[in-house]
Amino acid sequence: MRKLLDVYDRPLLFTALKPMGLSACQLADLAYQLALGGMDIIKDDHGLTNQPFAPFEDRVRLCVAAVARANRETGNRAVYVPNVxxxxxxxxxxxxxxxxxxAGGLMLAPALAGIDVLRQLAEDDSLSLPIISHPAFQGSxxxxxxxxxxxxxxxGQLTRLAGADxxxxxxxxxxxxxxxxxxxxxxQGAAASMGHIKPIFPSPGGGMSLERVPELLEVYGRDVIFLIGGGLFKHSPDLLGNCRYFRRIVEKFNGTRVY
Incomplete structure (x- = not known):
């Protein structure tokens, strides 16, 4: 994932297209702003699948084009990751x-679709895209x-064994x-030695805010993908400025994980 995104010396920045109910065009405009602001990975919100207000094919086509446009303007390699x-x-x-x-990656909720479906996507050489596992329905x-x-x-371990990145x-x-x-x-499970199976990125999310990022950098270090969805929108009315602020915080960090 670092090679794909050309980011080697800081945590990766991850966000979601919100709220549900926006049209495919509106979601694409949002994706453009997020990529322009410096986000590395822009994913569908986990409830976005194939609703009439944002059909899957329309949404993916428009969001891919929007992120590509932002990349041409910034020189970054942000990716759009749809929920499959x-x-x-x-x-x-x-x-x-x-x-x-x-699309630059895929997101799947293995507790809903089946963990072997995750394996099937990971082993399909015709895809060869990073796969992000979403925890919907895993809490129980x-x-x-x-x-x-x-x-x-x-x-940590089952997700790696199934092939998520x-x-x-x-x-x-x-x-x-x-x-x-x-x-x-x-x-620890995402990074523990498992023979030839490589470590995967932990991606903490769920109610995270920009104010907590300095604390979380001290906890997680560089090898993490910070997922901030609603918190990115709530920080201030300036979404582009919020994204750039998020990126400045992680770019200044030069420490390592404390545990």
């Missing part, structure tokens, strides 16, 4: 269409300390219930 989570017989066709239209597996699975195994999960201190220790376990 869908009924089982539609996932692969949507992924292939996204590839044809120029890790909520109880007495049953289910560990955060380390579910988000990054794993989104709810960050501590946000609007969800994951603790700092549980997030730490996910990071």
């Amino acid at each position: 989570t869908a009924p089982a017989d539609q996932v692969l066709p949507r992924a292939k269409l996204a590839k044809e239209l120029g 597996y890790v909520l109880s300390p007495e049953s289910g699975m560990s955060h380390y195994a579910l988000f 990054a794993v989104i999960y709810p960050n501590f201190g946000g609007r969800f219930s994951f603790s700092r220790e549980e997030c730490q376990a996910i990071v």
